[in-house]
Amino acid sequence: MQVFKFGGASVKNADNIKNVTSIISTYNSSELIVVVSAINKTTNKLEQVINAYFHQNSDYFGYLNEVKQEHYQILHNLFEDPNHPIFDEIANTFVEVEWILEEEPQDTYDYLYDQIVSLGEILSSKIIAAYLVHTGMKAKWIDARDYIQTDNTYREGKVNWQLTEDKIRRDLPEILDEYIAITQGFIGSTSENFTTTLGREGSDYSAAIFASCLNAEDITIWKDVPGVLNADPKWFAETELIPELSYTDAIELTYYGATVIHPKTIKPLQNKKITLNVRSFINPEKPGTVIRTTNQTLPVPSFIFKVDQVFINIQPRDFSFIVEDNLSHIFNLLHEHRIKINMMHNSAISFAISVDNTGTNIDALLEDLEKRFKVTVEKGLELITIRYYNQQTIDRVLVNKEIIRELKDQYTCQILVKDLNE
Numbered sequence: 001m002q003v004f005k006f007g008g009a010s011v012k013n014a015d016n017i018k019n020v021t022s023i024i025s026t027y028n029s030s031e032l033i034v035v036v037s038a039i040n041k042t043t044n045k046l047e048q049v050i051n052a053y054f055h056q057n058s059d060y061f062g063y064l065n066e067v068k069q070e071h072y073q074i075l076h077n078l079f080e081d082p083n084h085p086i087f088d089e090i091a092n093t094f095v096e097v098e099w100i101l102e103e104e105p106q107d108t109y110d111y112l113y114d115q116i117v118s119l120g121e122i123l124s125s126k127i128i129a130a131y132l133v134h135t136g137m138k139a140k141w142i143d144a145r146d147y148i149q150t151d152n153t154y155r156e157g158k159v160n161w162q163l164t165e166d167k168i169r170r171d172l173p174e175i176l177d178e179y180i181a182i183t184q185g186f187i188g189s190t191s192e193n194f195t196t197t198l199g200r201e202g203s204d205y206s207a208a209i210f211a212s213c214l215n216a217e218d219i220t221i222w223k224d225v226p227g228v229l230n231a232d233p234k235w236f237a238e239t240e241l242i243p244e245l246s247y248t249d250a251i252e253l254t255y256y257g258a259t260v261i262h263p264k265t266i267k268p269l270q271n272k273k274i275t276l277n278v279r280s281f282i283n284p285e286k287p288g289t290v291i292r293t294t295n296q297t298l299p300v301p302s303f304i305f306k307v308d309q310v311f312i313n314i315q316p317r318d319f320s321f322i323v324e325d326n327l328s329h330i331f332n333l334l335h336e337h338r339i340k341i342n343m344m345h346n347s348a349i350s351f352a353i354s355v356d357n358t359g360t361n362i363d364a365l366l367e368d369l370e371k372r373f374k375v376t377v378e379k380g381l382e383l384i385t386i387r388y389y390n391q392q393t394i395d396r397v398l399v400n401k402e403i404i405r406e407l408k409d410q411y412t413c414q415i416l417v418k419d420l421n422e
Contacts, residue, residue, distance in 0.1 A: 003033045003219040005203060007224075008037040008041065011128065018078075033176070043200075114187075138180060150190060165213040219275070227288035229241060244292075257305075306342055306356065312376075313377075317372070339365055
């Protein structure tokens with residue numbers, strides 16, 4: 001049993017969908033689950049729809065029509081017959097969202113976000129399933145919401161693993177005996193059958209959930225890069241492919257912000273010792289990166305860059321120390337405002353963190369913190385993380401940079417810097 005996951009770039013147009021079909025046909029096995037993301041940039045565009053709709057301040061139907069046009073263009077490029085049933089199926093899928101938009105918003109932003117933004121994965125998976133059948137493969141579309149069960153934390157649904165595993169093991173093996181199953185990443189469902197999402201870029205996690213529950217042999221994530229690289233090509237002209245990674249190193253890299261794999265993906269696979277392959281859909285014959293149980297450490301230092309960081313330094317207003325009571329209050333506020341820490345450091349009289357600049361919730365957090373603490377803030381910073389660092393690698397990334405805060409342990413160095421060129 002294998003699980004494939006294809007991201008948005010791999011299905012961004014008709015030619016890429018044909019390429020995905022070719023890859024799947026090479027592994028034409030009935031015991032295969034294919035998890036797909038929304039077509040390239042669709043999630044961003046649907047976020048425009050929800051933002052415009054919720055605030056009632058622009059043409060949200062216009063934004064939705066842009067998404068429609070892109071998907072219908074792909075359909076016309078894939079299917080010669082304009083009367084093919086998939087055209088009506090996609091039209092009916094859009095209608096479900098249009099019904100929501102016809103009424104003024106009554107529910108919370110997060111709830112409405114999940115009902116609307118989840119449309120992207122539903123559309124892409126239906127198109128791909130229909131095209132596989134069109135080319136002669138025995139494929140079947142399945143709804144991930146029938147299997148992945150979560151709580152009611154919209155936009156960051158927490159998986160009910162026992163219920164999810166029960167549903168997957170009860171229903172899917174019989175389907176997989178006969179069909180290639182095509183399903184969605186990123187989405188799940190509550191006990192009341194309301195759609196939830198698993199967090200931005202959560203399709204990798206979805207694939208890991210299916211793989212773990214079915215004790216798959218392995219999982220392959222198909223990307224537009226050769227595999228896991230030691231740095232993002234956007235930042236380094238010369239990068240190196242890492243042919244093999246331990247689960248531990250993979251977890252560390254994703255925790256610190258490496259974007260090639262979603263952070264939640266690794267642990268379910270490690271628990272079941274399921275191998276994770278990261279391969280290129282552009283060059284599918286290449287081996288890519290293998291992540292599994294191994295004593296092999298990273299062969300080269302790895303670099304992770306996070307821009308637009310906010311540095312928040314928190315101190316007591318009186319002469320007391322930062323103690324457990326303070327930290328408990330600070331972490332509760334971070335949880336309440338849904339802000340994740342990228343770096344943190346505490347001393348006797350201060351607690352400092354670096355977080356992504358996510359907008360209004362940062363401002364709300366600062367307002368709450370200032371009720372109890374003295375708070376200083378610096379924005380527009382860059383966080384550099386080096387796994388298996390040495391002084392040469394540190395010097396390499398500090399050209400024209402001013403160090404704001406630096407943390408080191410045996411294997412990892414984090415440096416928060418300001419660009420002196422700005």
